[in-house]
Each structure stands twice: as structure tokens, then as C-alpha cells.
Amino acid sequence: MSLALCLVLCLMSWTGAIASCPGDYQSVSYTLWSKVVEACFFVSTDYVRWTDGGDVCGRRNNGSLAEFPSSRKLQAFQNFLSTMPDTTKDELWDAVSEKKKGGPRKKKQGNDNDFAKPIGSEQKRQKKVHQTIHSYVCETDPRETEQTGSSVPQTVARDSSECQAELKRTQEELEKVQVQLLVADCPCSNRSVLEAEAGVKDQRISTLEADNILSQNLTDCRNELGRKEGEVKVLRLALREVLRREKEGISALEGELEKTKEVLRRERVRISAFESELREERRLCGTKDAKISALEEKNSLLEDELEEHSCHCFPGSASLPQEGVMTVTKKELENLAHPQPPSLTIGAWTMQLFMRKESPLFLVVTHCGRVDQDYALTFQVRVNAEKAWTPFSLTYTSEYFDRRRRTSAVYLLSRADVSYIFSAYDDEESFRLEVRLLEAVATDVKGTMDKNEITIKARFANVTAMELWDQVYSEQHFLRLEGFRLFQLRLMAGRRVDSLGLYLSCIGNEEWPYSVSLNLTVTLERDGGKGGPETKSGIADGPTYEERTFYWNGIVLGWDSFVKWDELVAPGSGWIGEDGSLSVSSTVKINL
Numbered sequence: 048m049s050l051a052l053c054l055v056l057c058l059m060s061w062t063g064a065i066a067s068c069p070g071d072y073q074s075v076s077y078t079l080w081s082k083v084v085e086a087c088f089f090v091s092t093d094y095v096r097w098t099d100g101g102d103v104c105g106r107r108n109n110g111s112l113a114e115f116p117s118s119r120k121l122q123a124f125q126n127f128l129s130t131m132p133d134t135t136k137d138e139l140w141d142a143v144s145e146k147k148k149g150g151p152r153k154k155k156q157g158n159d160n161d162f163a164k165p166i167g168s169e170q171k172r173q174k175k176v177h178q179t180i181h182s183y184v185c186e187t188d189p190r191e192t193e194q195t196g197s198s199v200p201q202t203v204a205r206d207s208s209e210c211q212a213e214l215k216r217t218q219e220e221l222e223k224v225q226v227q228l229l230v231a232d233c234p235c236s237n238r239s240v241l242e243a244e245a246g247v248k249d250q251r252i253s254t255l256e257a258d259n260i261l262s263q264n265l266t267d268c269r270n271e272l273g274r275k276e277g278e279v280k281v282l283r284l285a286l287r288e289v290l291r292r293e294k295e296g297i298s299a300l301e302g303e304l305e306k307t308k309e310v311l312r313r314e315r316v317r318i319s320a321f322e323s324e325l326r327e328e329r330r331l332c333g334t335k336d337a338k339i340s341a342l343e344e345k346n347s348l349l350e351d352e353l354e355e356h357s358c359h360c361f362p363g364s365a366s367l368p369q370e371g372v373m374t375v376t377k378k379e380l381e382n383l384a385h386p387q388p389p390s391l392t393i394g395a396w397t398m399q400l401f402m403r404k405e406s407p408l409f410l411v412v413t414h415c416g417r418v419d420q421d422y423a424l425t426f427q428v429r430v431n432a433e434k435a436w437t438p439f440s441l442t443y444t445s446e447y448f449d450r451r452r453r454t455s456a457v458y459l460l461s462r463a464d465v466s467y468i469f470s471a472y473d474d475e476e477s478f479r480l481e482v483r484l485l486e487a488v489a490t491d492v493k494g495t496m497d498k499n500e501i502t503i504k505a506r507f508a509n510v511t512a513m514e515l516w517d518q519v520y521s522e523q524h525f526l527r528l529e530g531f532r533l534f535q536l537r538l539m540a541g542r543r544v545d546s547l548g549l550y551l552s553c554i555g556n557e558e559w560p561y562s563v564s565l566n567l568t569v570t571l572e573r574d575g576g577k578g579g580p581e582t583k584s585g586i587a588d589g590p591t592y593e594e595r596t597f598y599w600n601g602i603v604l605g606w607d608s609f610v611k612w613d614e615l616v617a618p619g620s621g622w623i624g625e626d627g628s629l630s631v632s633s634t635v636k637i638n639l
Contacts, residue, residue, distance in 0.1 A: 075088055425486050
């Protein structure tokens with residue numbers, strides 16, 4: 048415990064020389080435990096409030112209010128004050144008798160508690176007069192030196208043991224002072240002194256016990272701190288492991304991210320390429336659309352011009368019959384698509400040959416110009432290949448055309464017949480196809496039936512005038528299966544050496560092979576005479592045609608000798624009508 052001086056004192060932190068004080072400060076030395084302590088004080092004659100004293104000292108060389116923790120320092124300061132001039136003392140002190148009313152004299156108005164309290168009021172109490180100091184005292188940090196033979200003080204650096212010893216001496220001195228104060232306050236016998244000393248000892252014991260408790264608490268805190276430090280160490284290791292794994296995971300994710308970025312970069316490159324291609328396609332499409340539009344416009348103009356200058360293209364106004372000849376070499380027949388197949392134009396119709404590998408030979412008939420009404424065209428093709436056979440004729444009855452159907456294909460020669468021509472002719476040798484358009488008549492719309500079974504009735508005219516190998520075809524009938532497969536069906540009568548053959552011609556519309564099963568029943572009707580009709584179902588002279596596989600390009604199924612020719616033309620047989628025609632009916636069922 049320090050002795051508090053009832054002054055406004057300042058303590059200053061100063062880093063000047065050891066033997067001198069800064070500014071207006073004056074040096075005061077005293078001995079404390081074999082050490083010479085030098086203190087620097089500054090005494091002001093100005094009034095100052097207690098709360099402002101520290102700030103005022105701080106502005107004077109970084110000082111502070113002076114404190115007196117020991118009696119020796121206080122005695123040294125009192126000695127220092129006693130050496131001051133009387134005029135200065137009068138400015139510092141005010142002497143006031145307690146008998147006078149009104150309190151101590153002041154230089155400024157204010158509360159007494161706001162200013163410094165009197166020095167030594169306890170010692171001067173018996174004089175009934177107290178003195179107050181209205182100024183403040185500042186000091187700097189004290190310096191301690193050992194007493195040596197030299198006249199110059201030396202600064203001593205003390206270790207912790209010396210500090211502990213000094214603290215112990217200070218406590219003992221403090222206890223003595225406390226005992227003296229107790230004795231001074233209560234003058235009594237030695238017993239009182241002993242009791243006072245006992246009280247001090249009890250207080251010291253209490254202090255030591257409190258110190259022991261604090262020491263034990265400090266030990267417990269240290270143990271707890273050690274345990275916590277161990278836990279923190281374990282947690283740090285665990286955290287490092289977690290961080291290491293996190294870093295590995297982050298590294299793996301960064302690798303995946305780089306791969307993803309590379310994939311995205313490649314995709315962007317591809318997208319950019321696709322966009323470039325798309326722009327080019329759009330440009331080309333725009334150019335193509337413009338060309339198509341120009342061609343359509345040109346085609347429209349040509350159609351108008353053709354309609355105006357080619358009135359013969361309208362079937363109703365055509366002057367029939369008309370005829371033409373198509374000359375075909377063996378080489379052209381072998382290469383129909385290179386560079387262009389042989390063709391023939393008669394009026395508004397154009398004829399071309401068509402044949403695929405392993406397929407029969409077809410004649411494709413196309414009508415050009417405008418069609419205002421559905422019509423049926425009857426025409427005849429005479430095959431003049433004398434190196435292979437005797438010339439014969441193929442007659443096609445009522446080939447159907449309308450605004451949408453401007454092209455039709457008819458069965459011309461079988462694959463075996465084509466092979467026979469190849470064997471009979473050289474490359475540059477030719478045979479002739481003599482085409483004769485007989486008539487074009489208006490007809491009703493011929494629709495397509497969505498079913499797989501049909502009954503066909505036909506009447507062949509001038510059968511008795513047929514020559515060897517001549518063939519006559521009936522009008523067309525159309526069936527559609529599965530919504531898109533289209534079949535063209537027609538009956539055919541053919542003159543053979545000594546018989547009449549009856550057949551079914553079936554042509555599909557697809558360009559790739561497919562197979563069907565075909566059930567065929569053909570009936571030859573009698574027009575008077577003895578006996579009934581002649582019917583055959585799927586049995587010819589040799590093979591059975593009840594279930595026959597064929598390809599899109601068509602096939603002819605039937606019987607080469609359905610009835611003997613002599614029997615057919617014999618008077619009274621009933622097969623030939625009065626007009627020389629022959630009636631035939633057929634039931635056809637197609638199964639895919």
C-alpha cells in the first residue's frame with residue numbers, strides 16, 4: 048500500500064540524461080533500500096482541477112501527477128519544499144484558522160473538492176489550522192543507482208529475485224507503518240500494540256491464504272490450459288488432415304474442371320463450325336429457293352405458252368390415231384440410263400423404256416401439257432424383233448390419266464424375252480417398237496381402293512383376229528395396302544401356238560424388293576352354247592401360282608393354255624360373243 052499525498056502531483060515519462068531533469072523540472076534524490084533514487088519534480092503555482100492535473104502534466108515534457116508510495120520519497124519532497132523561497136511558498140499555500148468562517152482563501156471561484164486538498168492535515172490537526180496547496184506537482188520516472196565509491200550514480204538492472212526481495216522489504220516496512228499508524232491513532236499499552244501487530248499478522252495470513260488460493264487457481268488454470276493446448280494440438284492435426292483432403296479434392300475438382308473446360312471449348316468449336324455450315328446452308332437454301340422460284344415462274348410461263356401453242360396436247364382435241372417408231376439397239380437396251388434411254392414423242396405423249404436389274408422391260412408413257420379432264424388412252428405397241436421372234440402386238444386398253452397422274456408404266460417384255468434379244472442381237476444391231484395411239488376418251492375418276500382383295504371383270508374385243516404371240520390388256524385397277532404400297536392390276540389375254548393364255552399383270556410402286564403371297568382365280572365366261580364357265584385357281588400347266596413371291600417391278604401370273612384355240616373359236620362353243628369379244632373375270636387377293 049502506498050502513502051497517498053494530498054497534493055495534485057504529476058509523474059512524467061522522460062528519456063533524458065540520468066543526472067539532469069527536463070525543462071523546468073528539478074532533481075530530488077533520496078535513498079531507498081541501499082539505492083539512490085533520483086526524482087524530477089515540477090511545482091506549479093497555478094490553480095488546477097484534480098481531473099485536469101494529469102493532462103496538464105502530460106503537456107509538460109510528457110509528465111504525470113506525482114505519487115508518494117514511500118515515506119522516504121515524501122520526506123525528500125518535503126525537504127525540497129522547505130528549500131523553496133518564502134515568496135514561492137506563499138503562492139503555494141493558504142493558511143486559514145478554523146475559527147474563521149468561510150473556508151480557505153481561493154484565487155478562483157469553485158467547489159473546494161475541485162482543487163487540491165491540504166498537505167499534512169493529519170499532522171497539523173492539533174494546531175487547528177490547515178494549509179491547502181492550490182497548485183499541482185509533476186514528476187518524471189525515478190531512476191535508481193547503487194551507492195558506490197564513485198561520485199557518479201550508476202543505473203542498476205535488477206532481476207526478478209531482487210524485485211521479490213525488494214517487494215518483501217516493502218511489505219515489511221508497510222506493516223511497520225500500519226502498526227505505527229494504529230498506535231498513533233490509538234495511544235495505549237503494549238497490549239494494544241501486540242493486538243495491532245496480531246491484527247496485521249492476521250491480515251498478512253489472510254493475504255497469504257488468498258495468495259495460496261490464487262496460486263492453486265493459477266496451477267489449475269495452467270493444467271486446464273495444458274489440456275486445452277493438447278486438445279487444440281489434436282484438433283490442429285485433424286484440421287490439417289481435413290485441409291489436406293480438401294486440397295486433394297479441390298485439386299481433383301480443378302482437374303475435372305479443366306477437362307470440362309476443354310470439352311466445352313471443343314463443343315464451342317464444333318458449334319461454331321455447325322453455325323458456319325448452317326449459315327452456308329441457309330445461304331444456299333436462299334439461293335436454291337430463289338432459283339426454284341425463278342424456275343417455277345419460268346415453268347408457268349412455258350406451260351401457258353404450251354397451252355396456247357399446243358392445243359393438240361388436250362386429249363379431247365387430239366387427232367387420233369397417231370403413230371411413231373422407236374428404234375433401240377442392243378447396246379442402248381443394256382444401258383438404258385446412260386446417258387439417256389431411248390424415247391419417242393407422239394403429239395402430247397412421250398414414251399421411254401425403263402428396266403432395272405433382273406426386272407422386266409417397261410414402257411413409260413407420259414402426257415405433257417394441260418389436262419382438263421380425266422381420260423383413258425388406248426394404244427398398241429408392235430414389237431418388231433425379227434432376229435428373235437415373229438413380230439407381235441401388245442394392246443393396252445384404257446390407260447388412265449388425270450391432272451395428277453400424268454405418267455403410267457405398262458408391262459412390255461419379260462426378263463426372259465430381254466435376255467433372248469441380247470443373245471440374238473449384236474451391240475449395234477437394233478429392233479423396232481412401232482407405237483400407235485388409237486383413242487383417248489373421257490372417263491370417270493378412277494380411285495384407289497384401300498383393300499387387298501378385288502374382283503376384275505374384262506371383255507377382250509376381236510380375240511379371233513389375234514395373231515401368234517399377240518397380247519391384249521384390260522383396263523387398270525389400283526389397290527393400296529398399308530397406306531402406302533400401291534399395286535396396279537389388270538388382266539391379259541395372249542395368243543399361243545394352239546391355245547389361249549389368260550394372265551394377271553401386277554406392278555408395284557416401290558423401288559426396293561418386297562414379297563407378297565398372291566391368290567389368283569380366273570374364270571372364262573360362256574356367252575351361250577353348251578356347258579358352263581371355265582375356272583382355274585392357281586394351277587397352270589406346271590407350277591403352282593397360288594403363293595408366288597415377286598418384286599416391285601411386276602410379274603405376269605397365269606396359264607399359257609387356259610383353253611384350246613380350236614375349242615375357243617369353234618362355232619357354238621359359246622366362248623366368243625356375237626361381237627367377237629371374250630368375257631373373263633378374276634378374283635385377286637394380295638397378302639403382304
